[in-house]
Amino acid sequence: MRIALLSYSTKPRGGVVHTLALAEALAAKGEDVTVWSLGRGGDTTFFRPVDPRVRLSVVPFPEVPGEDVGARILRSIAVLRDAFDGSQYDVVHAQDCISANAAGPCIRTVHHIDNFTTPQLAACHERAIVDPYAHICVSSAVAAELATGWDITATVIPNGVDxxxxxxxxxxxxxxxxxxxxxxxxxxxxxxxxxxxxxxxxxxxxxxxxxxxxxxxxxxxxxxxxxxxxxxxxxxxxxxxxxxxxxxxxxxxxxxxxxxxxxxxxxxxxxxxxxxxxxxxxxxxxxxxxxxxxxxxxxxxxxxxxxxxxxxxxxxxxxxxxxxxxxxxxAHTWPAAADAHLNLYSHQLAHAV
CATH class of the missing domain: 3.40.50.2000 (Glycogen Phosphorylase B;)
Known part of the structure; x- marks a missing residue:
């Protein structure tokens, strides 16, 4: 299975930690996995070494002095969208609102739900929830928020822990x-x-x-x-x-x-x-x-x-x-999380229109 996992950053935040660990667990099971991300601040790779079985594609994202958050969000989406071609993959899986806006048709993991006041962020957040064709949440609590706020049923797959x-x-x-x-x-x-x-x-x-x-x-x-x-x-x-x-x-x-x-x-x-x-x-x-x-x-x-x-x-x-x-x-392992993701991926591929 050709799998693309998309993240917004190479820095050590929770969603990025999740993305790399999941990618490595999927690759260990023999899947062809590529992690896409923006290389902020001159980064050309991630904050830690990554299993060489995982392909990495870090898109340059130079800093713009004086750029406000809204403009940076819009530029982030545009730069990642221009670089990424989802047609190369069987599964496109976005891990945050920026990558979900950039990816095109995708599966989305909703790690948590934010309440943004910046207009660009609020719009990015909403599209990244509404547009994906399938959703994963890392806890039942977040899945319940998704069901209540958007009438979306998500598959719950908890994180693993090393x-x-x-x-x-x-x-x-x-x-x-x-x-x-x-x-x-x-x-x-x-x-x-x-x-x-x-x-x-x-x-x-x-x-x-x-x-x-x-x-x-x-x-x-x-x-x-x-x-x-x-x-x-x-x-x-x-x-x-x-x-x-x-x-x-x-x-x-x-x-x-x-x-x-x-x-x-x-x-x-x-x-x-x-x-x-x-x-x-x-x-x-x-x-x-x-x-x-x-x-x-x-x-x-x-x-x-x-x-x-x-x-x-x-x-x-x-x-x-x-x-x-x-x-x-x-009790929380990345191999178990990878198995659950593969089950969802296979189900989505089997029922693709």
């Missing part, structure tokens, strides 16, 4: 560098609940510092970041902001944490906290239906700074759910 990679990680270098720390991954942005986590961290005793990793994004969160930095000064705390962490070093960073915090206000799955469970780290999440669905009793749930601070404090040193957490992560 549990062995995180379970085997060496935390010592990061602990030596940072001491005791609470970790969150995803950068500083509204959807990640960054301000709420900052307020919660200020309520703790200060012996365990807050560390923030990641943050590659298409969007401009400078105003929110400035609010966050101003509030940190007002609260008298100094979190460690690492930015994107090298792929090889990330498991050790995760494994070295006392607790992993993920107070997002909207998510479609929660791959990063599952990786933390695989590493044996306790996890505290915001109380969202999607998290209850994926994590069950393996995590602690809290909403709001005071409840979050209480839960974080209680989770430090708590090993009572370590094995349950590891088992929860191990």
């Amino acid at each position: 549990s062995a990679r995180f379970a085997a990680a060496d935390p010592a270098p990061w602990r030596a560098e940072l001491g005791r720390y609470i970790l969150t991954v995803g950068g500083i942005e509204p959807r990640k609940g960054s301000l709420e986590l900052l307020e919660a961290a200020a309520l703790l005793d200060g012996a365990t510092k807050l560390v923030i990793a990641g943050g590659e994004t298409l969007f401009d969160y400078r105003e929110y970041r400035q609010r966050w930095e101003t509030r940190a000064v007002q609260l008298g705390i100094s979190p460690v902001v690492l930015g994107p962490v090298d792929h090889a070093e990330l498991p050790g960073l995760v494994a070295g944490a006392e607790v992993f915090a993920f107070p997002s206000v909207k998510e479609g799955f929660g791959l990063a906290p599952l990786e933390a469970l695989a590493a044996g780290v306790p996890v505290v999440l915001s109380d969202l239906p999607v998290f209850r669905e994926i994590f069950g009793a393996a995590a602690t749930y809290a909403t709001g700074p005071q409840a979050l601070a209480t839960a974080l404090h209680a989770a430090i040193g708590d090993t009572t759910r370590t094995q349950l957490g590891r088992d929860t992560a191990a």
Whole structure:
């Protein structure tokens, strides 16, 4: 089967991580897989090495100084559309709204549903939901949103987790560098609940510092970041902001944490906290239906700074759910996800008009 998986970026965001892992799992099963993406910022390949059985096609996407988000979205769609020819493939599978707008007829994975106010983004988001001929969601919670908002029935295929990679990680270098720390991954942005986590961290005793990793994004969160930095000064705390962490070093960073915090206000799955469970780290999440669905009793749930601070404090040193957490992560595998995707692809091909 000739399969094209399309993404909007080569950077380490959740949808890109998903795309590469799925591509590798499909290629390991003997499928002919090509990953297409835009090479932002001069990138010619992805943020990590990719199994050589996966073909890569990274389309140059030079930066335009002063370009606003709306214009960048429209240019992203146009550049990827001009480069991509879907007629070469049996299956065209887009992983985000930009690639779904560029791909032509396609299957679309809806990782989560956004509420955009920028007109170009709102239109891109709507077309990327309405136009694809088949839909996948990584959780039942997102599939329910799709059914309620658009009367679309999606196939639910959860993400996989590279549990062995995180379970085997060496935390010592990061602990030596940072001491005791609470970790969150995803950068500083509204959807990640960054301000709420900052307020919660200020309520703790200060012996365990807050560390923030990641943050590659298409969007401009400078105003929110400035609010966050101003509030940190007002609260008298100094979190460690690492930015994107090298792929090889990330498991050790995760494994070295006392607790992993993920107070997002909207998510479609929660791959990063599952990786933390695989590493044996306790996890505290915001109380969202999607998290209850994926994590069950393996995590602690809290909403709001005071409840979050209480839960974080209680989770430090708590090993009572370590094995349950590891088992929860191990239950999600990329080979199983690949099998489910191949079943859907085969069904769609068999019923193609």
